[in-house]
Amino acid sequence: MPDLKTLLASYDLAFLRDIAELWGIELQAAERRTALVELAKAMGSRQLFEEIFASLHPSVTSAIMDLGGLDGKMPWQAFEHAYGDLHPMGPARRKREKPHRFPQNTTEKLWYMGLVGRAALRENQELSEFAFLPDEFLLWLPEPSQAKLDDGSLRQLPAWSGAKVTALPPQGDQVLDDICTLFAALRMELMEQLPRLSEKVSDYWQLLLTLTKALNLLDETGQPNENARVFLEKPRAEALRWLTQSWSQSPDFDELRLLPRLRCEGTWRHSATSPRRIILERISALPNGTWFKTQDLVDDIYQQQPDFLRSGAEYNTWIISSTGPDARLLHGFEHWQDVEGQYIRFLISELLFDMGMVQTGQLKDQPESQVFQITPWFSASLHPEGKLELPEENQPVMVGRDGKLDMTPLVPRFARYQLSRFAEWIVLRPDRFVFQLTPASLQAAAEQGLELKHLRALLRKYGKPGIPPALQKALTRWESHGLEARIEPLLVLRLAKPELLEKLRESKVASCLGEVLGPTAVLVKPGCASRVRAALWELGVLTDLSGDDE
Numbered sequence: 001m002p003d004l005k006t007l008l009a010s011y012d013l014a015f016l017r018d019i020a021e022l023w024g025i026e027l028q029a030a031e032r033r034t035a036l037v038e039l040a041k042a043m044g045s046r047q048l049f050e051e052i053f054a055s056l057h058p059s060v061t062s063a064i065m066d067l068g069g070l071d072g073k074m075p076w077q078a079f080e081h082a083y084g085d086l087h088p089m090g091p092a093r094r095k096r097e098k099p100h101r102f103p104q105n106t107t108e109k110l111w112y113m114g115l116v117g118r119a120a121l122r123e124n125q126e127l128s129e130f131a132f133l134p135d136e137f138l139l140w141l142p143e144p145s146q147a148k149l150d151d152g153s154l155r156q157l158p159a160w161s162g163a164k165v166t167a168l169p170p171q172g173d174q175v176l177d178d179i180c181t182l183f184a185a186l187r188m189e190l191m192e193q194l195p196r197l198s199e200k201v202s203d204y205w206q207l208l209l210t211l212t213k214a215l216n217l218l219d220e221t222g223q224p225n226e227n228a229r230v231f232l233e234k235p236r237a238e239a240l241r242w243l244t245q246s247w248s249q250s251p252d253f254d255e256l257r258l259l260p261r262l263r264c265e266g267t268w269r270h271s272a273t274s275p276r277r278i279i280l281e282r283i284s285a286l287p288n289g290t291w292f293k294t295q296d297l298v299d300d301i302y303q304q305q306p307d308f309l310r311s312g313a314e315y316n317t318w319i320i321s322s323t324g325p326d327a328r329l330l331h332g333f334e335h336w337q338d339v340e341g342q343y344i345r346f347l348i349s350e351l352l353f354d355m356g357m358v359q360t361g362q363l364k365d366q367p368e369s370q371v372f373q374i375t376p377w378f379s380a381s382l383h384p385e386g387k388l389e390l391p392e393e394n395q396p397v398m399v400g401r402d403g404k405l406d407m408t409p410l411v412p413r414f415a416r417y418q419l420s421r422f423a424e425w426i427v428l429r430p431d432r433f434v435f436q437l438t439p440a441s442l443q444a445a446a447e448q449g450l451e452l453k454h455l456r457a458l459l460r461k462y463g464k465p466g467i468p469p470a471l472q473k474a475l476t477r478w479e480s481h482g483l484e485a486r487i488e489p490l491l492v493l494r495l496a497k498p499e500l501l502e503k504l505r506e507s508k509v510a511s512c513l514g515e516v517l518g519p520t521a522v523l524v525k526p527g528c529a530s531r532v533r534a535a536l537w538e539l540g541v542l543t544d545l546s547g548d549d550e
Helices: 004-008 013-023 032-043 046-055 058-069 076-083 091-097 106-112 135-140 174-188 191-198 202-214 226-233 236-249 273-284 294-304 333-354 377-382 413-420 439-447 452-462 469-481 498-505 529-538
Strands: 073-075 117-123 126-132 165-167 262-265 291-293 319-322 358-363 366-374 397-399 404-407 424-429 432-436 491-494 513-518 521-524
Touching: 004 032, 004 117, 004 135, 013 032, 013 091, 013 106, 032 046, 046 135, 046 273, 058 073, 058 076, 058 106, 073 076, 076 106, 076 126, 174 191, 174 202, 174 226, 174 236, 174 413, 191 202, 191 424, 202 333, 226 236, 226 413, 236 273, 236 377, 262 333, 273 294, 273 333, 273 377, 291 294, 294 333, 294 366, 333 358, 333 366, 397 413, 397 452, 404 413, 413 432, 413 452, 439 452, 439 469, 452 469, 498 513, 498 521, 498 529
Parallel strands: none
Antiparallel strands: 073 126, 117 126, 165 358, 262 319, 291 366, 358 366, 397 404, 404 432, 424 432, 491 521, 513 521
8 A cells, every 4th residue: 555655745735734733743844845744754653643543433443444454445436435425625615614624424534634545556457546544554453353342241221211201401403503602702702691691501601612622613812713614604414513523533622621520630641532432332322212311321331341431540640539518539449430420421411412412301200310312413413424404594684673683593603693793682592592783782893893884794695674774774874973872861860949959069069960951950970879968968958869879
């Protein structure tokens, strides 16, 4: 077979950098020839290859092992038929769509990671096009018995009737809408207000923030980057599949360090992908739509694969402690339920639930016992060739003449992300989003560099019925004159005689008085009611002014 350098030789500099990014390699070279040599040398590390291989989805490693079993090559047409078509892209389209971060199938995953090449090879005295593994990778493949999890000994879990379960409402694909909301909130510095606006707890939004950082959807300053734009523009089914597959393979998202009531300290390191993959493979062996007790799964893994997270000396060398009132080090295998058990429960009740891959609930006669069932989305989302069908985002934004923007989740996410940055946020519900254009929100948008021409273009493209005439006129006047009218609550002091108002204006509380509304009426400035009431008492005037402002 051709070697690794031959596989990389036909790629341009941008392609080489994409591969390096996926392998976690920092290229120093600024021109293609030098980058090629540098990348081939780095990828030629057996240790690095084994780390990358261990992080891949089982369906991807299975394709590599299939190639290995055929002496490292397979006719290209047969390879695409088995693992999906490779969509040709030039440099400009690759830069725009970033297929290395958003592969559509196993073929694209292997291609953009530089694990599989495509070349004309001679067979039976004729040249034919083949998919191939470079010599180095072919040599380092594990034995077939090591490449797959041996689940033959895993027993089936006891199932529970749905009649005995109180199920929580399924999350569905809400995570896509929530990530869109998160991106806009980061742009508008509204992260702290999300729990109040959405009625979803702060820990949920922090989890999404950590996930999007790990999946490289945020830049170094914590703002949505170009990858985020590509993600928002993807059809819902593609976006959800990319999200779940990228999470399942991410070495940068570490569930262990996110577990509630646990604190991980010290310099010890571990693979984030290996324990996640083991649990996902065990869950994938369960039938869809059947309820299982979470603790039964925990106990099954305790019996069958207890060392999926820690093993040997790691039970004592990893510094993990509880954070509750009885905070203590969780050293030794005796704390397996406190660490590994919590890891499994967190994976099911938080991550898999949030991504719509499981539904959870409680047993009616054992409300303390959590149960779960995997949804059809589980395998459809995680398997590169899975078929996931979700509605298209083709509904319009309902635009009110008063500047109210009413949207459903089937408004294109990128449109909601853009429009929400021009408006005040009124309603964030799973089935509805309402925003209001106001002078303050338009001014805030302008300070972010957003212009009214952008707003008009978005409303014309996505709005129904476009831009109402009254709103068009209001936007034009605001653009020319700024704020022209204000509605606000005011505190008015009315006196019986003009002489009393004159005495107040000559007193020490004169600075507390605002605009004069008439000979016996004046505005009281915010925060001054108590001082004005005291001054009136000194003048011998009783008043019903409450003074509760201080």
